[in-house]
Amino acid sequence: METKVFSIKGEELRTITLNDDVFNREVSDGSIYHAVNNELANRRVGTASTKTRGEVSYSNSKPYKQKGTGNARAGDKKSPIWRGGGTIFGPKPRDYSYTLPKKVKRLALKSLLSLSVKEEKLAVIEDFTIESGKTKELAVILKNFVTDNKRTILILKDDDVMMRRAAKNIPYLHVLSYNRLSAKELLYGRKVLMLEGAATNLNEFYGDKQGV
Template identity: 40%
Template sequence: MELAVVNIQGEDTGRRVVLPDTIFGIEPNDHAIYLDVKQIMANRRQGTHDTRERSDVSGSTRKIKRQKGTGTARAGDIKNPLFRGGGRVFGPHPRDYSFKLNKKVKRLARKSALTYKAKDNEILVVEDFKLDAPKTKDYLKILDQLKVKDGKSLLIVTDSDQNLYLSVRNLPNARVMRAASLNTYDILNGGTLIFTESAVKATEEIF
């Protein structure tokens, strides 16, 4: 797949970039995408949830009424889960939700996600650029000139740029990420992918 390289004004520079079919044109594997996204979301969970069961609730262990002859159901102590203020039955406790996934499966999932983006024409290639100062207004102007201001966008660069990061971080529908940090979830959730020229080469080297 061949794409034109544009500048930050949205004008064609006359250069072309070939996106290799081994990364952007494979047969997508939906199950690999499912597994990778599931792992990413599971690894982000804190797992700090906790509840108090009847052994954790404060209260007397005295039997609150006699076993028989009351005409109502038998009951033990006041910490019974059926009573208000009692312990919870089988409530959640702190746990680790993360699980492992083979590197080849994760690589296949990322390639599949990039292939879907290429098929949907949601990839742009822009020449490398720098911002002189951290200004959100300047980055919004770039998005407007690239005609992606109204939707979600993910700018993929080679190296970290503090000015660029600070300019983007307050925008709800725009993000910036290094090519080395790309993952399946962010690719699928990023809207239009805006690769810099150097980021395309970096992505080829990573895969």
């Protein structure tokens, strides 16, 4: 398929051919669901912790004698039924991360790129950089493509340090490299801006490999 390439001023320059296997394939909702869940799970810190009755710093004495009070028997004040006692089945530090099959991840990202094309939220821009690293220079360019500060994704052809520095102070902008895409960001992005070089790299990087 072919799509337009825009200048940094928002003017049409030429067309570029996009790989149908990457940008024009059937969308797999299931793979997108698993990829987003995987990213969210891998970001979880998992530091929540509670104390059991064996870890609570409290008295080991019985709250009252065994017999003669009319109350139910009670062993010690660390019991979970007492105020200040331990917690039953509370959370403990754990690792929530897990590995998603590479084929599922690739399918999800290609599905999201195709979805961006179908929803007409993908725009290919000529290659540019912000040599000064100043936010205001990048903001001027973005105004030609984003008018209402919607959540925007900018896909780079490489890890451009100065571009990332310029994007730091733009709250609605998320910068990704073509080889380190995020399923979550692509799914929730309202506008996807892709450098021409990144589009060329994606044609090869996510091209058809073993039918995936």
